[in-house]
Structure formats: structure tokens, C-alpha cells
Amino acid sequence: MCEASNPNPIESVDGVTRFFRPxxxxxxxxxxxxxxxxxxxLSDEDAAMAEGRRRIQEKLDRRVAxxxxxxxxxxxxxLLYQNARQAFGRTQSLRCPYYEPQGGLCTIWRYREAVCSTYFCKYVAGADGxxxxxxxxxxxxxxxxxxSRYALLQHLPDYVLNGRDKADAATVPLTVEDLDDQPPPEKEYAELWRGWAGREAEFYKACYQxxxxxxxxxxxxxxxIDGTIELSILKQRHEAAVAPRLPQVLKLNPGAxxxxxxxxxxxxxxYSEFDAIALPGEAYGLLVEFNGKQPVEAVRQRLRDEKQADLHEDILLELYRHRILIDVNAPSQ
Known part of the structure; x- marks a missing residue:
């Protein structure tokens, strides 16, 4: 969320900008x-992937991580990423090594992983999105x-059978080499790769095939079974995002x-520090009437009778999707 893409930027309430560096x-x-x-x-010979291939090969040659x-x-x-405060999108020292600053594009976008495939600073469907x-x-x-574990079993089974795939996720103290962004000792690296040491690119290509x-x-x-469960949850989340329903009883979110x-x-x-909704000031006086004690239709009718004003269902739905208004009967928002 860069400032240039927001024609009417809003100053943050705490004085800390939420805009990303361009x-x-x-x-x-x-x-x-x-x-x-x-x-x-590495297998993609398209000229458009040349820079991405070069950067990947450069990392392989360095043997770090x-x-x-x-x-x-x-x-x-x-270590820096996990301990940085309000730094996301706002520090050059954490910029991705595959990012091309000249054009502002990713050199490996065609093969982006889970995080890069699913991150957005704003969502059309708000909190449900x-x-x-x-x-x-x-x-x-x-x-x-x-x-990745399947590929390991095909080409380097001992890596999985010895539990290295689980150890990879463990948090351990940084070594001297880690602190200096240097590769591990030669013996340690050789034990990790076995017969593939020096042929890492060939190994990765074999995994891909x-x-x-x-x-x-x-x-x-x-x-x-884990995949079945997650897919079922995903289908539920998708339904909530693309076909939202206005709850019967709404309340102005006290945490908004x-x-x-x-x-x-x-x-x-x-729901997000990056996604605000702007409304006419008069609308706030209407929103506070949604206190969670009456059904939505009853509140709307009272507003029409007493204030000759109303909030259309589409507006209420948008406010609910952004959790400005919350469902008082929902266990979590």
C-alpha cells in the first residue's frame, strides 16, 4: 500500500505511517x-526468467540457507524480520533478494510460493476475504x-528418514557463520547434501520433474486427511467471502x-490497519444506534421514524465485511 496509489491519504492516529516505501x-x-x-x-528457459534464474543460481553458489x-x-x-517493529514494507534492509527495484517487479513471480501468492494489503471482501x-x-x-518431502524421498531419502525435514523448522541459536551470512562449514554442508553436494541445481531440477x-x-x-480438512475449511471461507450475509443483529465495533x-x-x-472506510460525518450518528440490542431491520425502521435517515443494506454489509459493525452472536469476528 504505497502513498502514490492513494489519492486521499489519511494520517494515522498514532503518527506512524502505514504506507509502504515505493x-x-x-x-x-x-x-x-x-x-x-x-x-x-532453473528449468524455465524463457528469456523473461533470465534474471530470476541468475539470482537463484547466485544464492546456490553462496550456499547460505x-x-x-x-x-x-x-x-x-x-532474526531481524521476526524482531522488527512496524517495519513491514518500510525498510530497505529487509527487501526481498528477488525484487527488481528498477521496475518494481519480482524476478521469480511466475513461481512464487505460498506467502507471496496470498498476501494482499487490502481485500474486496474485507475481513472475510x-x-x-x-x-x-x-x-x-x-x-x-x-x-518437497515427496521429492526428497525420491532423490535424497535419508534427509527425511533422519528427520532433517522436521529439524529444519526448529529454532536454534545463530552460529558464527549465520551472523556473518556465510555458508556452514564444508563438512556440515557435505553431510547435508551427500552425493548431491556441488550439484544442487541438478538436484532441484530432479525434484521439479x-x-x-x-x-x-x-x-x-x-x-x-490434513489436506481434506484444510480444503473443507477453505470452501467455507470462500463462500463467506463471495456470498456474504448480513447478520440479524449488529453492533458498532468498540475496537474500531x-x-x-x-x-x-x-x-x-x-480488521486491518491498511484498510479504512470513509463515510460522511453524519453517518457516525447513525452507526452508534447499532448497539446489538435490536435486529437490524428494527434499528433501520427507528432511524427512518426518528431521524428521517437510513443506511442501505449494501452499506451495512460493507461495514460488516470490514468489521466496523460486528455480529453480536458470532463467537469470533
Missing amino acids: DTKCCTYHPRLPNYLVGAI VNPQWLKAPPRYT RKFWMTFKTWLTLAEIQL SVRALTSQDFENLLG TVQWLPDGSIALAS
């Missing part, structure tokens, strides 16, 4: 690429884990951010 946008994140996606990038399952962020980067995309990210992440050969039934089997603007209008935000 030279980073939302790309202050280092993707975790599964082995088969790395292989797909390069293992048979993932090509991921260096440990020092991860964000829930859908976050659930989709969970499902895609599961697919990446299982497909193995995954590419899977049928849809093979894929479903790999995801198992309210900011009066110089022109007398009002900005309201709730």
Missing part, C-alpha cells in the same frame, strides 16, 4: 522456496511441505479506529 512495496519478506519450485525456476528441502532466508535475516486468503496460504504451505509427474490423485494422497477528517467526514478501520 522502492520496497510489500516485498520486505524473503520467500521460502520449496525444492521443486527452485527446480522449476541452501538445503535440499528449501531455499530460504538467511538466519540473520529471519482475509480469512479466505489466510486459509488458502495454510493449504498451500501444507502442499509445499508434502511435495518428480513433482511435475504426479497425478491429481497422487497429490491428494500426499496431502492426506475512528478518525474525524478535516472535511467533516470520518474514517473507520477495524
Whole structure:
């Protein structure tokens, strides 16, 4: 969410800007690429992928955060990312290594992973849209884990059989090499890669070919019961996002951010610090009447009778999707 794309920017209530830097946008994140996606990038000979291939090969040559399952962020980067405060989209030091600053584009976009495939700073469906995309990210992440493990079993089974795929997710103290963004000791690296050491690109390409050969039934089997459950949740989230229903009883969200603007209008935000709704100032006096004690239709009728005003159902639905108005009967919003 860059300032240039917002013709009428609103100052934040705490004085801290929420706009992304134009030279980073939302790309202050280092993707975790599964082995088969790395292989797909290296196998794609399209001229449009030349820069992406070059950057991937450069990372392989450096041997930092390069293992048979993932090509991921260096440990020092991860430490900074996890401990940075209000830095997303606003610091050049965390900019993605695959981002091309000259054109503001991604050099590996064709093969982006789960996080980059599902992140948006704003959602047409508001909070329900964000829930859908976050659930989709969970499902895609599961697919990446299982497909990368399958590829490992085909080409480097000991990596899985010895539990290295689980150890990869563990949080451990940084080594001297990690602190200096240097590769691990030669012996440690060789033990990690076995016979593939020095042939990493070839290994990743082999992983891609193995995954590419899977049928849809093979894929479903790999995801198992977890995949079935996540897909069912995803379908529910999709239905809520594309076919929303206005709850019977609504209440003005006490946690919503309210900011009066110089022109007398009002900005309201709730589910996301990046997504506010602007309304005429007069509308706020109508919104406070939604206190969760009466059905929506009863409140609307009272507004028509007492204030000769009304909020159309479409407006109420939009306010609900952004959780400015909340369902008093919902266990969670």
C-alpha cells in the first residue's frame, strides 16, 4: 500500500505511517522456496526468467540457507524480520533478494510460493476475504511441505528418514557463520547434501520433474486427511467471502479506529490497519444506534421514524465485511 496509489491519504492516529516505501512495496519478506519450485525456476528457459534464474543460481553458489528441502532466508535475516517493529514494507534492509527495484517487479513471480501468492494489503471482501486468503496460504504451505518431502524421498531419502525435514523448522541459536551470512562449514554442508553436494541445481531440477509427474490423485494422497480438512475449511471461507450475509443483529465495533477528517467526514478501520472506510460525518450518528440490542431491520425502521435517515443494506454489509459493525452472536469476528 504505497502513498502514490492513494489519492486521499489519511494520517494515522498514532503518527506512524502505514504506507509502504515505493522502492520496497510489500516485498520486505524473503520467500521460502520449496525444492521443486527452485527446480522449476532453473528449468524455465524463457528469456523473461533470465534474471530470476541468475539470482537463484547466485544464492546456490553462496550456499547460505541452501538445503535440499528449501531455499530460504538467511538466519540473520529471519532474526531481524521476526524482531522488527512496524517495519513491514518500510525498510530497505529487509527487501526481498528477488525484487527488481528498477521496475518494481519480482524476478521469480511466475513461481512464487505460498506467502507471496496470498498476501494482499487490502481485500474486496474485507475481513472475510482475509480469512479466505489466510486459509488458502495454510493449504498451500501444507502442499509445499508434502511435495518437497515427496521429492526428497525420491532423490535424497535419508534427509527425511533422519528427520532433517522436521529439524529444519526448529529454532536454534545463530552460529558464527549465520551472523556473518556465510555458508556452514564444508563438512556440515557435505553431510547435508551427500552425493548431491556441488550439484544442487541438478538436484532441484530432479525434484521439479518428480513433482511435475504426479497425478491429481497422487497429490491428494500426499496431502492426506490434513489436506481434506484444510480444503473443507477453505470452501467455507470462500463462500463467506463471495456470498456474504448480513447478520440479524449488529453492533458498532468498540475496537474500531475512528478518525474525524478535516472535511467533516470520518474514517473507520477495524480488521486491518491498511484498510479504512470513509463515510460522511453524519453517518457516525447513525452507526452508534447499532448497539446489538435490536435486529437490524428494527434499528433501520427507528432511524427512518426518528431521524428521517437510513443506511442501505449494501452499506451495512460493507461495514460488516470490514468489521466496523460486528455480529453480536458470532463467537469470533
